Amino acid sequence: MKKYSLPDISKASDTVVLANGEFPSHPIALSILENCKFLVCCDGAINSLTGTDKQPDAIVGDCDSLSAENRELFADIIHSIPEQETNDLTKAVTFCIQQGRREITILGATGKREDHTIANISLLCEYMKGCDVQMITDFGVFNAIDSNSMFESVPAQQVSLFCVDPCIVTSHNLLYPIKDRIFTNWWQATLNESMSNEFAIRTNGRLIVYRAF
Template identity: 40%
Template sequence: MTVILASGLFPTTLHALQYLREADFIACCDGAANACVAAGFHPDVIVGDGDSIAPEVAATFADRIVRISEQETNDLSKTFHHCLKLGRRDEYVILGATGRREDHALANLALLMDYAEEHREVIMVSDFGTFYPCRDTKRLTVGVGQEISIWNFGASYFSAEGLQYPLYDFTKLWQGTLNVATRPDIAVHAKGTFLLYVAQPD
């Protein structure tokens, strides 16, 4: 499993930190390396324009800093594409992508939909939940009562199994939020792409 750590809120829950503990490869977006090292994890690569890396982190991991200064994409995209370029084809888990600047978070969520077209297995995990970019049918094992949200990125013909409220072809970003799993095996069916979120129980 490849973990990509972005510069939003560093994970603090056991569930989210578990991905860092079990990672085979940790790629940090620029200054995210600081929090990564402070938490006791060693980045395998640090990608970005290099202007946010703390001097002591830059010195310790100088051999694995990849400086990409172009301004067309953000640090998360630079890091994701660098991992693909390294040939990594395992499951990608993106951490730290939300939780501070809302514009970064929204951009990262939209980019996740793009990444899913380039790599089959990529999810985004925060202290508060997990985002799964989906196409057509998505089946998941969850907890009964877990809150599930769905955002439509151009899909139609929505239907679901194991969700409390019926789905329809949502046109607004709030319409598919706060559904509830009524059984552990849920499925969402649609034609096209959508984003599914499983909220972490409190």
């Protein structure tokens, strides 16, 4: 059974993808951004990053959001992918996987437009096929799973599940127990709570687990 750790400021990430949503402000997200070994920016995100001391290793996207100044400044690390079948976040994650990077943390993928936020969160179920990926926001962490999994937690931590498939779900160590339930809408398994330092989810389909900071 795979176990998912709980992010904290002492843990570094090998690879970070910075999306063009709200720039991170939570100490955990900022620490991960500052200490990552390899940073890929979706093209619009570089406009926010240039206000910091952090330098990207690559900029990936269709490049429609790059300023003229940044096009010139970062010309040697820009990877332009003009196709419109995928969004810039997917282009950036795919780039990382093609570089052999399998441990990826996504930052800045929520906020601003709600349709982008929903789409980016749901895409975790696509990305998990090729890498170990987590999405960290200013409020918590999202992980996508498709098999039985254990999650590091703290007592009373808020937990929500979002079922992408109509799968059978059972929980252990959650305040509101789930026993062989099939959920048919995203809201139905939200707003639960951890009762211990870890909890388990058993599933035969895809779902997204959220743990609040």
